[in-house]
Amino acid sequence: MSGALIDLARRMLAGDRRALARLITLVDDGDPGVADVMREIHPHTGKAHVIGLTGPPGAGKSTLVWALASAYRRRGRQVGIVAIDPTSPFSGGAVLGDRVRMPQDAPSGVFFRSMASRGQLGGTSRSVRGVVHLLDSFGKDVVLIETVGAGQSDVAVRSLAHTTVVVSVPGLGDDIQMLKAGILEIADVYVVNKADREGADRTAAQLASMIEVGRESALAVGQQPDEGWIPPIVRTVALKGENVDQLADALDAHRAYLLQSGRWEHIVRSQAEAELEEALLVRLEQVLAASSVASQKEHLISDIAARKLDAYQAADALLAMLRARA
Ligand SMILES: Nc1nc2c(ncn2[C@@H]2O[C@H](COP(=O)(O)OP(=O)(O)OP(=O)(O)O)[C@@H](O)[C@H]2O)c(=O)[nH]1
Ligand SMILES: [Mg+2]
Numbered sequence: 001m002s003g004a005l006i007d008l009a010r011r012m013l014a015g016d017r018r019a020l021a022r023l024i025t026l027v028d029d030g031d032p033g034v035a036d037v038m039r040e041i042h043p044h045t046g047k048a049h050v051i052g053l054t055g056p057p058g059a060g061k062s063t064l065v066w067a068l069a070s071a072y073r074r075r076g077r078q079v080g081i082v083a084i085d086p087t088s089p090f091s092g093g094a095v096l097g098d099r100v101r102m103p104q105d106a107p108s109g110v111f112f113r114s115m116a117s118r119g120q121l122g123g124t125s126r127s128v129r130g131v132v133h134l135l136d137s138f139g140k141d142v143v144l145i146e147t148v149g150a151g152q153s154d155v156a157v158r159s160l161a162h163t164t165v166v167v168s169v170p171g172l173g174d175d176i177q178m179l180k181a182g183i184l185e186i187a188d189v190y191v192v193n194k195a196d197r198e199g200a201d202r203t204a205a206q207l208a209s210m211i212e213v214g215r216e217s218a219l220a221v222g223q224q225p226d227e228g229w230i231p232p233i234v235r236t237v238a239l240k241g242e243n244v245d246q247l248a249d250a251l252d253a254h255r256a257y258l259l260q261s262g263r264w265e266h267i268v269r270s271q272a273e274a275e276l277e278e279a280l281l282v283r284l285e286q287v288l289a290a291s292s293v294a295s296q297k298e299h300l301i302s303d304i305a306a307r308k309l310d311a312y313q314a315a316d317a318l319l320a321m322l323r324a325r326a
Pocket of ligand 1: 056057058059060061062063064099100101148193194195196197236237238239240
């Protein structure tokens with residue numbers, strides 16, 4: 001294990017923000033030393049409430065995240081923010097210039113980092129997970145993750161959170177389409193932001209009826225909807241901080257519900273499982289790359305492309321070669 005990285009991790013654990021920033025960069029770059037860092041910080045993780053916020057481009061997610069951060073700071077909570085920026089021009093984002101990154105009146109003591117989403121889902125969720133662990137071990141009580149709800153990357157990132165917030169805005173259209181496409185099932189708290197605009201009541205009413213339809217259809221197919229938690233709908237004006245305290249209350253209530261119902265433990269376990277699977281894949285790739293078997297990979301890829309082998313046969317062949325050399 002690299003002494004320099006241990007040192008960096010220990011400085012971070014002792015409260016050094018610059019060490020935290022450097023470690024986040026290492027995670028973001030997929031540095032091989034990350035495994036050593038994770039080993040050092042793992043015992044210090046598992047405390048933060050991780051909250052994912054998703055919604056259509058320009059819904060006011062960033063404004064809301066910062067307003068929430070202020071509300072949490074007033075409650076004495078330490079806050080970290082991770083904003084995942086879509087790299088693809090097709091996946092949206094508010095018109096440049098209009099989009100909020102860090103507001104001028106940003107609360108102090110909030111650690112903010114934006115990350116570009118990778119083409120590969122796995123890569124993004126792996127590095128976001130690593131960054132969340134860093135912020136958690138640094139002592140952040142709340143970690144807010146902002147993603148644009150415009151594709152699959154936010155689906156992957158949602159699996160990293162304990163609580164998911166879907167942000168809509170008045171004037172239905174794309175966001176309702178998004179809700180129909182399945183986001184409905186995953187939200188724990190709904191926000192109708194820009195409630196200063198016309199139509200907020202109608203949007204909230206439509207959301208409420210969709211939640212109801214979702215519960216009924218779950219019952220109809222024999223699923224037991226979660227009776228312990230009915231997702232609240234909070235109307236906010238993020239720009240003015242209106243109702244943001246109610247949103248923080250709803251998020252705290254959801255955390256309390258998760259803890260007392262045993263759902264928290266369940267989430268922690270399924271995240272541990274996902275992480276193990278990711279780590280196994282990373283390790284397998286490393287073992288392969290370091291072995292002489294790696295040179296066979298190109299041949300096998302050609303064989304799959306030429307329809308001589310299927311992917312499972314090729315994987316079996318690689319594993320057999322690895323075992324033979326072990
Ligand atoms: N009227 C009104 N405007 C708001 C409100 N909240 C945010 N905005 C404005 O909406 C615009 C977009 O806000 P952002 O916070 O950048 O929205 P976003 O969802 O993070 O945008 P992307 O990250 O680009 O998808 C900005 O001009 C904000 O000032 C609100 O409650 N009411
Ligand atoms: Mg934003």
